[in-house]
Amino acid sequence: MSDKRFLLINTAKKLFSENGFYATPTARIAKEAGVSNGILFHYFPTKAELIHAMYYEIKDRIFHYTVSQIYQEATLKESVYTLWLAAVEWNLENPEDFDFMLQFENSPYFSSEIEAKHKYVQMSLELAEQGRQKNVFKDVNSLLLFQIMSSLVETTVKFLKNNPSFQNDVEFKNRLFEIAWDAIKK
Amino acid sequence: MSDKRFLLINTAKKLFSENGFYATPTARIAKEAGVSNGILFHYFPTKAELIHAMYYEIKDRIFHYTVSQIYQEATLKESVYTLWLAAVEWNLENPEDFDFMLQFENSPYFSSEIEAKHKYVQMSLELAEQGRQKNVFKDVNSLLLFQIMSSLVETTVKFLKNNPSFQNDVEFKNRLFEIAWDAIKK
DNA sequence: TCATAGACCGACTAATCAGTCTATTTAAAA
DNA sequence: TTTTAAATAGACTGATTAGTCGGTCTATGA
Numbered sequence: 001m002s003d004k005r006f007l008l009i010n011t012a013k014k015l016f017s018e019n020g021f022y023a024t025p026t027a028r029i030a031k032e033a034g035v036s037n038g039i040l041f042h043y044f045p046t047k048a049e050l051i052h053a054m055y056y057e058i059k060d061r062i063f064h065y066t067v068s069q070i071y072q073e074a075t076l077k078e079s080v081y082t083l084w085l086a087a088v089e090w091n092l093e094n095p096e097d098f099d100f101m102l103q104f105e106n107s108p109y110f111s112s113e114i115e116a117k118h119k120y121v122q123m124s125l126e127l128a129e130q131g132r133q134k135n136v137f138k139d140v141n142s143l144l145l146f147q148i149m150s151s152l153v154e155t156t157v158k159f160l161k162n163n164p165s166f167q168n169d170v171e172f173k174n175r176l177f178e179i180a181w182d183a184i185k186k
Numbered sequence: 187m188s189d190k191r192f193l194l195i196n197t198a199k200k201l202f203s204e205n206g207f208y209a210t211p212t213a214r215i216a217k218e219a220g221v222s223n224g225i226l227f228h229y230f231p232t233k234a235e236l237i238h239a240m241y242y243e244i245k246d247r248i249f250h251y252t253v254s255q256i257y258q259e260a261t262l263k264e265s266v267y268t269l270w271l272a273a274v275e276w277n278l279e280n281p282e283d284f285d286f287m288l289q290f291e292n293s294p295y296f297s298s299e300i301e302a303k304h305k306y307v308q309m310s311l312e313l314a315e316q317g318r319q320k321n322v323f324k325d326v327n328s329l330l331l332f333q334i335m336s337s338l339v340e341t342t343v344k345f346l347k348n349n350p351s352f353q354n355d356v357e358f359k360n361r362l363f364e365i366a367w368d369a370i371k372k
Numbered sequence: 373t374c375a376t377a378g379a380c381c382g383a384c385t386a387a388t389c390a391g392t393c394t395a396t397t398t399a400a401a402a
Numbered sequence: 403t404t405t406t407a408a409a410t411a412g413a414c415t416g417a418t419t420a421g422t423c424g425g426t427c428t429a430t431g432a
Contacts, residue, residue, distance in 0.1 A: 004409085004410090020293065025389055026390060026391080035410080036412055038393090038412065039411075041390085041392080042410075046391080047390065102292050106288050106291075107206065107289075108209065112348070138361065138364070147341050148338065151337040151338065151341045152334065152369070159329075162298070172326075179324060179369050183365050190380085211418075211420080213418095223381080223383090223421090224379095228380070229379095232420080232421080233420065
């Protein structure tokens with residue numbers, strides 16, 4: 001990936017997370033990145049393509065981050081915990097990505113078909129399926145189990161952002177995980 | 187509330203839920219409502235004020251709907267169930283309001299201070315507080331308990347919209363409620 | 373009857389913005 | 403060295419859009 005392309009994605013992400021993508025003109029992105037207007041459209045033919053590229057870039061990074069944390073010998077609960085914690089930590093450490101994702105996933109740019117394709121979702125679905133087969137998880141659709149976990153991660157991150165004093169409180173985070181775990185476990 | 191004002195809110199809601207508010211010009215709202223452009227700005231000095239008015243109008247309606255369902259002699263779990271079910275049913279029956287809310291709550295128009303003021307949130311917080319004092323709910327912030335319930339309602343509604351065959355399946359909905367209940371109960 | 377205020381109209385404007393176009397530079401291939 | 407394609411620039415445009423403005427209509431009440 002050329003560095004101008006990368007620079008544009010990062011600058012746009014910052015501006016998007018501050019002002020939302022509708023209030024962020026492409027010209028402003030180019031200016032802030034210190035490149036010409038034309039070059040933005042050279043790399044991204046439309047603003048929508050820039051936004052989609054950003055989505056994939058973020059999903060890829062979060063996937064690699066979380067996948068690097070899980071280990072083979074772990075129990076099911078340990079795996080879920082690892083995934084949950086990795087997702088929470090990652091979002092706390094990358095607030096711009098988190099803001100962007102919230103906006104994106106509730107915008108007309110997003111569709112659940114787009115989401116379903118990603119390896120990150122695939123991996124989570126496999127884990128959900130495993131838990132159901134072992135009779136550990138509640139007996140509902142694994143996609144639903146995944147969506148429940150995702151929304152609880154989101155709620156957790158929002159809460160920790162608003163209450164920073166808890167951000168390093170391991171015991172508190174464990175309690176938050178138990179909430180999520182109790183929701184899905186049988 | 188004058189009927190033009192009401193008409194404008196409803197027309198805008200329909201268009202917003204179809205196209206999002208950034209892709210819905212004020213002129214289009216007026217045209218579709220069969221009134222002049224000027225009258226829109228007579229009732230709502232800015233587009234943002236129209237959007238905020240819509241938010242309050244929806245929150246009020248959902249509040250009156252849910253509050254009408256709870257009854258005094260109910261146990262805590264029954265009350266939570268009633269509230270949960272009312273919220274789910276209401277959102278399923280009012281998909282435009284649901285779509286609008288999703289957009290709004292993840293847009294720059296929204297702030298959690300705006301939300302916190304509403305009677306609907308106040309009522310839910312009281313219930314959460316009650317549950318904590320009776321030692322029935324987990325020992326975390328009542329605001330967090332409320333947010334958890336809200337996000338699980340949202341996830342449930344999204345899932346039922348994508349899987350309409352479950353919409354009238356009472357047994358399935360009860361299972362979905364148990365997920366939410368297990369999350370918050372001790 | 374007349375005055376007044378709010379409801380209502382729709383043409384208009386000032387600004388904005390996504391995307392285009394022409395031209396120049398750079399770098400790699402031939 | 404020459405050719406070619408990609409990278410870069412930035413002025414420009416066509417379309418769009420929130421909001422304005424000057425005015426008319428209607429209803430109420432004095």
